[in-house]
Amino acid sequence: xxxxxxxxxxxxxxxxxxxISSAIICFFNVVMAKFIIxxxxxxxxxxxxxxxxxTTFFYNDSKLSKIIVAxxxxxxxxxxxxxxxxxxxxxxTKLRLGMNNNIKNLLLKHTTYLDYNSYIGYENSQILQxxxxxxxxxxxxxxxxxxLILNTIFYTFFSLNVIIELxxxxxxxxxxxxxxxxxxxxxxxxxxxxxxxxxxTLSEGLIKKTMNSIYNPKMIKMTNNQNxxxxxxxxxxxxxxxxDIKEIDYLIYYELIASGIKALSTPIIYLVCGIMVIxxxxxxxxxxxxxxYSTTMLSYFQNVIYAVxxxxxxxxxxxxxxxxxxxxxxxxxxxxxxxxxxxxIEFKNVxxxxxxxxxxxxxxxxxxxxxxxxxxxxxxSGKSVLTKLLLGFISYEGSILIDDVELRDxxxxxxxxxxxxxxxxxxxxxxxxxxxxxxxxxxxIDKIKDICKICELDKDIQNxxxxxxxxxxxRGINLSGGQKQRINIARLLMxxxxxxxxxxxxxxxxNNTKNKIVENLNKNFPNNINIFITHDLLRIPKNSRVxxxxxxTIIDSTNTKLEKDNNNYKKLIDICxxxxxxxxx
Numbered sequence: 001x002x003x004x005x006x007x008x009x010x011x012x013x014x015x016x017x018x019x020i021s022s023a024i025i026c027f028f029n030v031v032m033a034k035f036i037i038x039x040x041x042x043x044x045x046x047x048x049x050x051x052x053x054x055t056t057f058f059y060n061d062s063k064l065s066k067i068i069v070a071x072x073x074x075x076x077x078x079x080x081x082x083x084x085x086x087x088x089x090x091x092x093t094k095l096r097l098g099m100n101n102n103i104k105n106l107l108l109k110h111t112t113y114l115d116y117n118s119y120i121g122y123e124n125s126q127i128l129q130x131x132x133x134x135x136x137x138x139x140x141x142x143x144x145x146x147x148l149i150l151n152t153i154f155y156t157f158f159s160l161n162v163i164i165e166l167x168x169x170x171x172x173x174x175x176x177x178x179x180x181x182x183x184x185x186x187x188x189x190x191x192x193x194x195x196x197x198x199x200x201t202l203s204e205g206l207i208k209k210t211m212n213s214i215y216n217p218k219m220i221k222m223t224n225n226q227n228x229x230x231x232x233x234x235x236x237x238x239x240x241x242x243x244d245i246k247e248i249d250y251l252i253y254y255e256l257i258a259s260g261i262k263a264l265s266t267p268i269i270y271l272v273c274g275i276m277v278i279x280x281x282x283x284x285x286x287x288x289x290x291x292x293y294s295t296t297m298l299s300y301f302q303n304v305i306y307a308v309x310x311x312x313x314x315x316x317x318x319x320x321x322x323x324x325x326x327x328x329x330x331x332x333x334x335x336x337x338x339x340x341x342x343x344x345i346e347f348k349n350v351x352x353x354x355x356x357x358x359x360x361x362x363x364x365x366x367x368x369x370x371x372x373x374x375x376x377x378x379x380x381s382g383k384s385v386l387t388k389l390l391l392g393f394i395s396y397e398g399s400i401l402i403d404d405v406e407l408r409d410x411x412x413x414x415x416x417x418x419x420x421x422x423x424x425x426x427x428x429x430x431x432x433x434x435x436x437x438x439x440x441x442x443x444x445i446d447k448i449k450d451i452c453k454i455c456e457l458d459k460d461i462q463n464x465x466x467x468x469x470x471x472x473x474x475r476g477i478n479l480s481g482g483q484k485q486r487i488n489i490a491r492l493l494m495x496x497x498x499x500x501x502x503x504x505x506x507x508x509x510x511n512n513t514k515n516k517i518v519e520n521l522n523k524n525f526p527n528n529i530n531i532f533i534t535h536d537l538l539r540i541p542k543n544s545r546v547x548x549x550x551x552x553t554i555i556d557s558t559n560t561k562l563e564k565d566n567n568n569y570k571k572l573i574d575i576c577x578x579x580x581x582x583x584x585x
Contacts, residue, residue: 003322006106007139011098014091019150021088026154028077033292034162039070040285047283088147096143103139103321107131110325116393117354118327130324134317141314145307152300159293166286170272174294177265181258181301185308188254195247196312197319202240209233251309258305262298269294330392330412340403340410342418342498343369345390345529347554350398352385358552359385363398365547365556369498369527372518374540374559376533377549378572383533386549387501390419420497424504426488428476433461434468436476437490451493454520456513457486481508489517499529506532511539537569538576 008015041048043066057069111119111127156178164171213220213229220229273290276282350363360382367373377383388394392412400407407415429436437448448468452458460483464470476484485505492500500521506514518541521530534540540559548555550568562569 003318003325004142007099007103007142008095009102011095011102014095014098017091018088018095018146021084021091022147022150023154024084025081025088026151027158028081029155029296030158030162030293032074032077032081033159033289033296035070035074036289036292037166037283037285039067040288041283042285043067043070045283045285048285092143092147095146096139099139099142100135103135104131107135107321107324110327110329113329115328115330116388117395118329127324130321134320137313137317138321141310148300148303148307152297152304155300156297159297163290163293166290167273167276167282170269170290170294173268173272174265174297177261177298178301180261181305184254184258185305188250188308189311192247192250192312193315195243195250196316199240199243199247200316202236202243205236206233206240209236254309255305259302262302262305265294265298266291338405339414340405342402342529343527344401344403345499346399346401348399348401350396350400352382352389352394352396360549360554361552363554365554367529367531369529370522372522372530372532372544374532374534374544374546375549376535376537376540376546376569376572378568381549382552383549384503387421387503387533390499390501391416391421418497419499419501420492420495421501422488422492422503422505424507426476426484426505428472428479428484428487430472430474432466432469432471433464433487436472436487438494439491447494448490451490452486454493454517454524455486455490456516456520457483457490460486482510482513485509486517493525498527499531500525501531501533503533504535506534507536514539515541536576537573 037048038050038054042050043063054070054073057073058066059069107130111131160171160174163174209229209232213233220226269290273282273287277284277287344366346366347363350360351358352360352363375383375386385394389396389400390407392407392410392415395408402410402415434445434448437451438444445468449458452461461467461470472478476487479487485508489502489505506517509517518530518532521528537559540546543558543560546557546559546562548557548562548566548569550566555562555566557566563573
């Protein structure tokens with residue numbers, strides 16, 4: 001219900017107009033059918049009194065003139081029905097577009113603010129499916145079936161009111177038939193819900209196994225695992241088939257009983273009404289009207305049966321979307337009104353855990369403004385964890401202070417406005433160099449040039465035919481690896497952040513260019529805190545301060561002392577020395 005309310009937010013007037021239009025359409029359809037009684041039993045047979053609103057317009061006593069007046073009334077009602085059909089169609093379109101906009105915005109906003117742990121625990125392909133196909137199926141079902149439900153409700157209500165005036169027994173028979181169809185529909189939904197849920201789970205498993213075979217054929221063949229993969233796929237496929245057959249069995253029973261009752265209703269009504277006509281308890285016009293009402297009414301319920309058969313196409317995406325929306329979002333509430341200057345970072349007895357497994361423990365160090373720190377460690381040691389921690393993505397035990405303000409108490413948006421991360425793999429837009437650097441569109445070309453000089457990039461740009469207006473190809477195909485990295489650094493420097501984290505962003509540069517960039521950073525941003533994550537220990541300047549992640553803790557020292565005293569650090573240096581070739585410009 002919460003999901004549905006969010007989907008129709010700000011659309012209540014639109015829904016009201018659809019409801020009113022449907023009520024008017026059904027009302028006039030019922031009244032038009034009632035004119036069968038007026039024409040046959042009232043005008044032709046003269047056995048029924050006609051309503052005043054009709055007799056007022058009779059201009060003489062001839063039956064033909066009266067039939068003409070009745071026909072004019074029916075034409076007017078048909079015209080009114082057409083007008084409200086148009087109005088309803090117009091508002092149906094507004095509803096579909098509005099609901100689609102609401103649910104897409106809801107899902108995109110939720111994705112944007114997802115808690116990091118929730119995000120990494122959910123596959124990207126699944127998130128994309130929630131936003132695209134699941135939301136579309138959810139909206140389509142509601143929009144397509146809304147008119148059917150409203151027509152069924154209003155037409156049944158108005159027509160039963162007329163039928164009960166004509167004959168209570170027929171009204172009772174139709175009511176029983178409708179009740180049985182409703183109960184059968186509820187029975188079908190209850191009994192197939194778990195079956196469909198299981199089918200969805202098995203289907204997702206089959207898709208994953210298929211994708212694994214498509215994307216990892218070499219690994220499967222190298223490990224001689226083809227037969228095992230096929231066997232596991234067949235087991236899942238057979239189980240899926242078993243549940244599919246169960247659902248089909250329920251569907252057959254449902255269709256046979258519900259459709260059979262609907263089919264039997266017509267001869268039953270013919271029989272009951274025919275006997276009444278013979279016994280002079282009902283007129284021919286009344287019989288014709290009742291048959292019209294019952295046929296139309298039961299046709300609506302026949303369509304409801306088909307809609308119920310496909311209801312799981314609605315319930316499954318609805319369940320998936322609901323589960324996705326139940327994932328935790330980031331806590332963006334600021335618990336401390338003090339705004340730090342970001343001049344100091346201090347870790348005090350910090351522990352980090354994932355799924356109750358310790359990743360880093362008892363972390364203690366402090367970094368002051370103007371310092372350059374090199375963060376090193378083996379692959380998977382926790383370097384990226386520290387980065388995510390500083391950006392407020394993951395929780396921790398202990399205390400992390402930014403100018404004596406607890407990091408977890410800071411507003412996440414303000415935190416990320418002052419702490420910037422430069423990724424190892426740069427993303428280059430298919431746009432100009434200028435726009436790639438100035439993503440926030442400050443459009444200050446002088447500042448862009450100054451930043452590029454700091455990044456030792458300006459001379460390279462001058463060699464392009466259009467300088468800063470040079471159009472870069474897809475993913476920067478016309479740039480070298482080092483040029484991409486420097487554009488990435490320049491993009492970060494344009495944002496005027498106070499704590500900068502460089503995640504191995506100098507790996508494609510020669511040592512001379514790398515040193516110049518670091519010198520330029522120190523000269524132009526003397527108060528910044530610069531944290532360099534690197535795997536290239538040989539190129540760390542002598543006596544530089546190093547935070548070395550070793551056995552789930554951090555050793556705060558210099559590279560010179562670590563090289564002398566720490567065996568694990570020496571092993572990393574040996575690995576660097578044994579690497580063949582370097583990808584430098």
